[in-house]
Amino acid sequence: SSELTQDPAVSVALGQTVRITCQGDSLRSYYASWYQQKPGQAPVLVIYGKNNRPSGIPDRFSGSSSGNTASLTITGAQAEDEADYYCNSRDSSGNHRYVFGTGTKVTVL
Amino acid sequence: QVQLQESGPGLVKPSQTLSLTCTVSGGSISSGSYYWSWIRQPAGKGLEWIGRIYTSGSTNYNPSLKSRVTISVDTSKNQFSLKLSSVTAADTAVYYCAREDYDYVWGSYYFDYWGQGTLVTVSS
Numbered sequence: 001s002s003e004l005t006q007d008p009a010v011s012v013a014l015g016q017t018v019r020i021t022c023q024g025d026s027l028r029s030y031y032a033s034w035y036q037q038k039p040g041q042a043p044v045l046v047i048y049g050k051n052n053r054p055s056g057i058p059d060r061f062s063g064s065s066s067g068n069t070a071s072l073t074i075t076g077a078q079a080e081d082e083a084d085y086y087c088n089s090r091d092s093s094g095n096h097r098y099v100f101g102t103g104t105k106v107t108v109l
Numbered sequence: 110q111v112q113l114q115e116s117g118p119g120l121v122k123p124s125q126t127l128s129l130t131c132t133v134s135g136g137s138i139s140s141g142s143y144y145w146s147w148i149r150q151p152a153g154k155g156l157e158w159i160g161r162i163y164t165s166g167s168t169n170y171n172p173s174l175k176s177r178v179t180i181s182v183d184t185s186k187n188q189f190s191l192k193l194s195s196v197t198a199a200d201t202a203v204y205y206c207a208r209e210d211y212d213y214v215w216g217s218y219y220f221d222y223w224g225q226g227t228l229v230t231v232s233s
Contacts, residue, residue: 049215
């Protein structure tokens with residue numbers, strides 16, 4: 001299957017830790033990348049590769065992967081982290097195409 | 110700092126062809142080993158990858174849209190373009206252009222620069 005499945009929504013108390021997961025067969029072959037999207041804005045890359053952050057992304061964002069599951073962890077969530085988060089990876093079925101996860105809405109309480 | 114900007118009609122009639130252009134600034138579209146992609150997002154829904162192009166003209170398309178999609182590049186104008194034919198209301202979405210990079214250390218693909226997006230509505 002080329003689907004990437006995410007929990008629709010999670011909530012986290014201010015300053016606490018939240019983990020967002022992404023499951024799919026393609027993750028056994030390719031690392032996921034993660035994107036943060038706030039309302040009315042374009043997605044922003046927050047994690048790629050094994051656990052790489054682009055310049056300007058706070059170090060409270062981290063990534064990990066095991067088997068068919070990729071995870072994005074926000075350690076010490078801030079109010080500004082409230083957003084939709086999408087995972088993405090290359091399809092492993094043979095076509096060179098990309099698949100996005102279903103998205104997770106993170107609410108910071 | 111690389112910047113991408115989408116442009117094109119915001120309203121397209123059903124059965125017609127949607128045409129968008131992405132202008133790249135802050136660097137040459139031909140420099141580096143980057144692919145250039147189109148991605149769309151219907152209102153309130155998730156992201157869908159449409160396709161990509163290399164400056165050589167090599168393309169890959171989402172199989173679900175392949176029969177209707179053409180992506181082209183004009184290196185002299187630092188632009189790449191999307192054409193989607195036979196549109197229906199289901200093609201109404203915000204369309205983004207993005208730069209794709211590849212991490213050779215970890216074998217990871219990712220989209221590091223995005224345009225702001227442009228809303229295209231399909232309606233008569």
